[in-house]
Amino acid sequence: xxxxxxxxxxxxxIGAGASGLRAALAAAGAGASVILTNKGPLARSGxxxxxxxxxxxxxxxxxxxxxxxxxxxxxxxxxxxxxxARTLAEDAADRVLETERYGVTFVRxxxxxxxxxxxxxxxxxxxxxxxxxxxxxxxGLAKACRSxxxxxxxxxxxxxxxxxxxxxxxxxAVGLGLRxxxxxxxxxxxxxxATGGCQWLWATNDCPADATGDGIVYAHRAGAELxxxxxxxxxxxxxxxxxxxxxxxxxxxFLASDVLDGNxxxxxxxxxxxxxxxxRDEAMRLLARAIKDGRGxxxxxxxxxxxxxxxxxxxxxxxxxxxxxxxxxxxxVDPATDRVEVAPGAHYLMGGIHIDPDCRxxxxxxxxxPECAGNFDGANRLAxxxxxxxxxxxxxxxxxxxxxAAENGGAGPDPAAAEAEAARVAARLDKNxxxxxxxxLRDRLRAAVQEYAGVGRDAAGLARLARLAGETRAELxxxxxxxxxxxxxxxxxxxxxxxxxEIAGLVAGCALLRAETRGHHIRDDFPARDDDNWLRHTLxxxxxxxxxxxxxxxxx
Amino acid sequence: MDNSLTITxxxxxxxxxADKSGRLEQFAVASAAPLSVMALLAKVRELDATFxxxxxxxxxxxxxxxxxxxxxxxxxxxxxxxKPGETVVIEPHSRYAVLRDVVVDFSRPLAxxxxxxx
Numbered sequence: 001x002x003x004x005x006x007x008x009x010x011x012x013x014i015g016a017g018a019s020g021l022r023a024a025l026a027a028a029g030a031g032a033s034v035i036l037t038n039k040g041p042l043a044r045s046g047x048x049x050x051x052x053x054x055x056x057x058x059x060x061x062x063x064x065x066x067x068x069x070x071x072x073x074x075x076x077x078x079x080x081x082x083x084x085a086r087t088l089a090e091d092a093a094d095r096v097l098e099t100e101r102y103g104v105t106f107v108r109x110x111x112x113x114x115x116x117x118x119x120x121x122x123x124x125x126x127x128x129x130x131x132x133x134x135x136x137x138x139x140g141l142a143k144a145c146r147s148x149x150x151x152x153x154x155x156x157x158x159x160x161x162x163x164x165x166x167x168x169x170x171x172x173a174v175g176l177g178l179r180x181x182x183x184x185x186x187x188x189x190x191x192x193x194a195t196g197g198c199q200w201l202w203a204t205n206d207c208p209a210d211a212t213g214d215g216i217v218y219a220h221r222a223g224a225e226l227x228x229x230x231x232x233x234x235x236x237x238x239x240x241x242x243x244x245x246x247x248x249x250x251x252x253x254f255l256a257s258d259v260l261d262g263n264x265x266x267x268x269x270x271x272x273x274x275x276x277x278x279x280r281d282e283a284m285r286l287l288a289r290a291i292k293d294g295r296g297x298x299x300x301x302x303x304x305x306x307x308x309x310x311x312x313x314x315x316x317x318x319x320x321x322x323x324x325x326x327x328x329x330x331x332x333v334d335p336a337t338d339r340v341e342v343a344p345g346a347h348y349l350m351g352g353i354h355i356d357p358d359c360r361x362x363x364x365x366x367x368x369x370p371e372c373a374g375n376f377d378g379a380n381r382l383a384x385x386x387x388x389x390x391x392x393x394x395x396x397x398x399x400x401x402x403x404x405a406a407e408n409g410g411a412g413p414d415p416a417a418a419e420a421e422a423a424r425v426a427a428r429l430d431k432n433x434x435x436x437x438x439x440x441l442r443d444r445l446r447a448a449v450q451e452y453a454g455v456g457r458d459a460a461g462l463a464r465l466a467r468l469a470g471e472t473r474a475e476l477x478x479x480x481x482x483x484x485x486x487x488x489x490x491x492x493x494x495x496x497x498x499x500x501x502e503i504a505g506l507v508a509g510c511a512l513l514r515a516e517t518r519g520h521h522i523r524d525d526f527p528a529r530d531d532d533n534w535l536r537h538t539l540x541x542x543x544x545x546x547x548x549x550x551x552x553x554x555x556x
Numbered sequence: 557m558d559n560s561l562t563i564t565x566x567x568x569x570x571x572x573x574a575d576k577s578g579r580l581e582q583f584a585v586a587s588a589a590p591l592s593v594m595a596l597l598a599k600v601r602e603l604d605a606t607f608x609x610x611x612x613x614x615x616x617x618x619x620x621x622x623x624x625x626x627x628x629x630x631x632x633x634x635x636x637x638x639k640p641g642e643t644v645v646i647e648p649h650s651r652y653a654v655l656r657d658v659v660v661d662f663s664r665p666l667a668x669x670x671x672x673x674x
Contacts, residue, residue, distance in 0.1 A: 041662040044621040045612035135618050155663065156655075179661055208612040208621075244592035244637070248615045323616045330617060330635040332590055439602060486572050487656040489601075489608040 001426040001483060003418065005177065005184040009035040009152070010405035011398070012172060012188035014159050014215060017048035018134070018390035019369035019397070020194030021141035022095075025102070026398025027192070028150035032405050034398075035152050035186055036145060037175065039492075040210055042155040043135075043142040047196045047207050047371065048390070051134030052324075054127045055106075055391075056384035057096040058089070060116055063124035065089040072385070075121040076350075076378020077519040078535055079228065082556025084376035087357040088385070088392050095391035096128060104140035105131045119383040120253075120279065127384040133323070137387060157184070158492055159214065161421045162191065162222045162366070165411040170222065170366035172413045174421040178492070181485035183422050187413050189405035190365050192397045193219055197349030197371040198503050199232070203443075203450035204345035206238045206249045212496040213503045215372045219353045220506065220542055224361040224368075227537040227552060228351030228375045229503075230511035230521050234455055236284045237264065238345030241299040245331050248324065250304050250340055252280060260316055262306035264342065266295035272302055281380065281520055284344045288455035288522075291343060301341035344455045348386055350377040350520075351510070354537070354552075359397035365404055369397040375537065379519025428494055430480035438479060438490070442497050445472050449504050453511055458525040462512040469505035476501060509549045510538040561588050564643040567600055567607065568658050578654070580645065581607075587640055593633035594622045597646065597658065608657045623649040624658050 011027040013020045016038035024036040040046060058068045069089035073080055100106070107129040109115040116125035130137045145151045156178040163185070165171035170191040177184050198213025199205040220226055236252040239245045255262040256277045263271040264287060272290045273283055287302055296302055309316050316336045328335050352374035359367040370376075370389040377385060448468050452461035476498050481490040516530035517523050539552040563585045570578035585591070585599045597609040612621040613634050622633035625647040638644045652660035 040610075040612050041621065044619050044662060045610075049614035049619045050616075132618075133616070135614060135616070156661070179655060179663075206615065208614070210612050242589045242591075243587075244590070244595040244634075247613070323618070327615060327617045327635065331592060331637060439605075484571070484573070484606075484656075487608055487659050489656075489659075490605055 001183055001422070001429055003174065003183050003185045003422045005180070005182045006187065007035055007184070008187045009033045010189050011192065011401045012186050013037070013192045013194060013398070014173060015194035015196060015372070016042055016142070016153070016155065017046040017194060017196055018137050018141060018387060019371070019394035020192070021138065021145055022391050022394030023192045023194055023369055023398035023401070024145050024151050025141065025148065026395040027402040028148050030399055030402035032402035033150055035154060035188070037157045037159060037186070038155040039158045039214070040156065042153055043138045045208065045210055047211050048134045048138045050207060051137070051387055053130035053133030053136065053387070054117065054119070054384035055096050055130055055387040056122070056126045056382060057092045057128060057388060058124070058126060059093055059114060059128070060124045060126065063126060065092070067123050068092065068126065071121055071123050071382060072377065075380050075382045077380060077529065078531070079231070079375070079378035079518060079537070079554070081375055082554060083357050084355070086556060088376050088389055091392040092388050095395055096388055099137065099140065099391060102140045102144040104137055107131060121382045130387070134387065158495065159218065160425050160495055162218050163413040163418045163421055164222065166414045167411065168223070169364035171411065174418055174425070176425070176488070176491065178487050181488060183425060185413065185418050189408045189410045190367065190401035192359070192401050193353065193366065193368040193372055194394065194397070195372045197352070198500065199346035199349065201446060201449045201500050201504055201507070202346035202454065203446040204238050204240055204343050206235055206247050206345050206347055212500050213372070214496065214499050215368070216352055217499040217502050219361060219363070219366065219368060220540070222363050222366060223542055224363045224366060225354045226352060226506065226540045227354040228510065229506045229540060230514050230538060231350040231375060231379055231519070232346050233348040233350055233381055233520050234284055234344045235347040236280055236287055236344050237304050237342040239340060240301040240343050241341040242331065242333065245328060245333060248328055249345070250328070250335055250342060252283060254306065254319060260306040260309045260311055260319055262304070262309055265303045265305055265339070266290055267297055268295070281522070284455045285522060287344055292456065297341045299341050301343040303339040304342045305339045306335070307337045348381065349374070350379070350381055351375050355393070357396065358400040359393055360400060365408065367397045367401045369393045379521055428480060428491065429483040431482055433480050433482045433490070436475050436479035438493055438497055441472055441475060445469070445501060445504060449507070453507055456522050456524050457511055458523060459512060462508050466505055466508040466512065469501050469508060472501040473498070473505070506540050506547055509547060510540060513538050513549050513551070559641045561586055561640055563587055563591060563596060563638050563640055565596055565600055566643070566645045567597070568647040569607070570654055570657055572656060590637045590639045593624060593626055593631070593636045593638060593644070593646060596638055596644070597633065608659050610659055623660070625649055
């Protein structure tokens, strides 16, 4: 298998969720030619679609960018990159409202203004609600991209690695056209990574199987700095049963006394959570403890229940008459009356490729936008920050990349590097396949990440995970799949699993290094927050001997 | 085999490099619980790694990544439920060109809508 197709563009945007779509529009708007790739079908895959639709912006008359910034820092337990948090707070209002120009609409109140919700950690009501949630946001932006003459969409396209020019700057990518089966070189003057998080690594998570962290690994291999890879946001109540509903979630917040006043129960019917309901990280600690103590149900979860709500059946039915609960009902489970088996699951990656406010990475010509970029949240994040960050940093990444493309005469991809990447992929093909049971390796890895890098971590478990990640990589090195051409799903899964195994090692290394508990990084062997030593990012860089784990001072 | 613990699935198989037309292939999927068509396809993939299907989902029954044809009718695979003991036929969605097996190319809608596609 050799490179048989080639495209040239000013700006290559990899990943077409809310960030990548916005980056493409910004770059094309500045006059650059853009190729926008996505490994699944456009606006029918990716993490954005699972978002409920909350988007923060300081639009309330008593609110300000300064208050928003203060809330980000406080919620993130002081670990946010201050420059990035300030950028997010200052740009949020303009970028969020700008999405209306692309056909995105927000829920309005009776007076015609934006309906603003106030979520925990927000000192003012600051959450707007996108109509149609993440799907509505992606649909509007995708339509704008499709109809823009300067943007060429190449979806069903799996990038396998970045390609530098002869001086080491990002100059494109090699990938697999899934519809044609062709190995393709995308040559670019600047590259934006917008590939999302790696939550699929955890056996329990509420993201689609796309969330394998591909871009983070490619950036790491290209030499970019990653920060705070241990900082994964967990959600307390992700469904673990039945199999068809794994990954859907029910609201922890609905259990509060002033909402539906429910609880999460153990296998003996005892409530696990005290009232008033604790904050999310404390709740997860209690849930994880109960599960570890063997108080879980038949499928490893605890039982979320609002069927005996003192608010009455009508109030429960009304509260749960929304899309995500109707989805659960379609599977024969009625969350209004049934006990729903849940466990804490990975929800959002706060760490990632370290960027500056212009989304530059430490590799020339390489830019990144959330969720693969960070860390503007810290050790916890405010509800509604995820989608807002896609628009703020997506727009900045696209603009900065278009400037870089205009300045960069374009040495073009180093042919030797492109060939090497193509050869790396081709080496995985063999007409008889074999060498490793991919499904078994995947399941073993995901179970280990859940057990050792979930809620509640310790040095022994993390060391075990690091070792297992290394063993998995070694076993995968021998794996071969047949060359089936069009939509070679086994090759896709092999490449994704290699990425997952590499990133699992990075998560384990960073989590092992941070010997304290902060936000959603809960170390059972270091239960206290340690501001004297740990108001610093963990940092991972690539060396010829493998990943090097260190720390980096906070900015701003 | 205990009928109450098995779902019989007939899935469409099509290899663009080798086949002029598709065919149905039968699998017995062990499950005591009802499964969505999407979960069922993933189980078939576990039984036969050469079988291909889309795996992305929005958890809301809206994004349409899972669109297929179930027992002759176009449907969302993620919210169409099959019970143990039942037999189900799963084919590519009728409105899009087939890439492989039940995976379609959403960028190539077919002209004749809802007419069986192929």
